[in-house]
Amino acid sequence: MPLARRGRLTKKAGSLPVVAFSGSPKVAGVAFGSPFPSASYSVVVDIETAGSRTYTHAIVNRTAAGFVISLCADNLTGLVQVNWIATVEGEE
Numbered sequence: 001m002p003l004a005r006r007g008r009l010t011k012k013a014g015s016l017p018v019v020a021f022s023g024s025p026k027v028a029g030v031a032f033g034s035p036f037p038s039a040s041y042s043v044v045v046d047i048e049t050a051g052s053r054t055y056t057h058a059i060v061n062r063t064a065a066g067f068v069i070s071l072c073a074d075n076l077t078g079l080v081q082v083n084w085i086a087t088v089e090g091e092e
Contacts, residue, residue: 010088012036016069018079025073028082031066036088039064046083047071053078 012032020028043059056072069082 011085013083013085015081015083017081018076021071021076021079021082026071026076027060027068029061029066029068030084030086032086035064035066036086037064040089041086042089043067044085044087045069048080048083049078050080051078055079057082 014030016028016030022028039062041062043062045057045059047055047057049055058070058072059067060070061068067086069084071079071082
């Protein structure tokens, strides 16, 4: 039976403002309100910027309860926000 039919969300989404990122390189944690059954999920990230600035990113420390986004940069000039979607892997 698909996870959604058993009362579990198969997708979670949100956004992080610039102020959520700190450290060197800049990172921000995402904590789910309710965890996935495991760390077997995919994360898609959309980085909104002003102007032509681009960022390389990485997902690190993925657990069932959340993950960390690293922007692989120390300077956040032009960053507006970072949007993310996490989806459980497998068929529905």
